[in-house]
Amino acid sequence: MTIRVVIAEDERLAREELIYLLQQIQDVELVGTAANGRELLQLVEQTEPDLVILDIKMPELEGVQAARMLMSRKQQPLLVFSTAYDQFAIEAFALNAVDYLLKPFEPQRLQETFRRVRNRLTDTKSPVQKLSKLLVEENNRVAVIDPASILYAFRDERLVQICTSTECYSTKLTLQQLEEKLQGYPFFRTHKSYLVNLDYVSELTPWFNGAYNLTLKTGKPMQIPVSRSYAKELLKRLGGAV
Numbered sequence: 001m002t003i004r005v006v007i008a009e010d011e012r013l014a015r016e017e018l019i020y021l022l023q024q025i026q027d028v029e030l031v032g033t034a035a036n037g038r039e040l041l042q043l044v045e046q047t048e049p050d051l052v053i054l055d056i057k058m059p060e061l062e063g064v065q066a067a068r069m070l071m072s073r074k075q076q077p078l079l080v081f082s083t084a085y086d087q088f089a090i091e092a093f094a095l096n097a098v099d100y101l102l103k104p105f106e107p108q109r110l111q112e113t114f115r116r117v118r119n120r121l122t123d124t125k126s127p128v129q130k131l132s133k134l135l136v137e138e139n140n141r142v143a144v145i146d147p148a149s150i151l152y153a154f155r156d157e158r159l160v161q162i163c164t165s166t167e168c169y170s171t172k173l174t175l176q177q178l179e180e181k182l183q184g185y186p187f188f189r190t191h192k193s194y195l196v197n198l199d200y201v202s203e204l205t206p207w208f209n210g211a212y213n214l215t216l217k218t219g220k221p222m223q224i225p226v227s228r229s230y231a232k233e234l235l236k237r238l239g240g241a242v
Helices: 012-023 037-047 063-070 086-094 107-125 175-181 228-237
Strands: 003-008 028-034 051-055 078-083 099-102 134-138 141-145 152-156 159-163 168-171 187-191 194-197 201-206 212-216 222-226
Touching (some): 003 012, 037 063, 051 063, 063 078, 078 107, 099 107, 099 228, 152 222, 159 175, 175 187, 187 222, 187 228, 194 222, 222 228
Parallel strands (some): 003 028, 078 099
Antiparallel strands (some): 152 194, 187 194, 212 222
């Protein structure tokens, strides 16, 4: 599946950086660039992209205003916002954005964004089939796990640990593969090394430089890191702004 992308970015250097990074992603086709919101609206009408990556602050017509106008179209592109300031994230996600990128752009973070875009595009074409049981091969046995009982999973060197309230299971699945298997359940990637079941979240505690610690409802206190890159979307998923 080729993802057709339009960029809306008024800063030339940021625009060129993003163009370069998109060229490194195999299944992406850049179909146009715009320097402000009005150019963006015209370009979307002409090209019908799958995805628009737009700066929140632009001249003439700001990104958020342009996004609201795009949402009124019958064929709505997916939206990813970008900015140097993370205080706009809640407003961005209120517009159902797929993701939120901070400048300067990080290649690994952009890859994560496109993984989410691919999942969203797939979801719009076919309903998610919830996995009834997760099978994990471990130590000459196959464990049968109820996905709803999983509290969290984390990367542990070359393996991934899948933890319920009673036991942790080792698997050779990557976190990304596990997340894809668990579609339809309320799992969220809080960190590049952690996947959490949001049904078990009891508390969020600010930590450092926009990051948080997340506390799970378990028999004993269990804290999971929430990186700055994922914090704002997590707050939205949990039901509101702070």
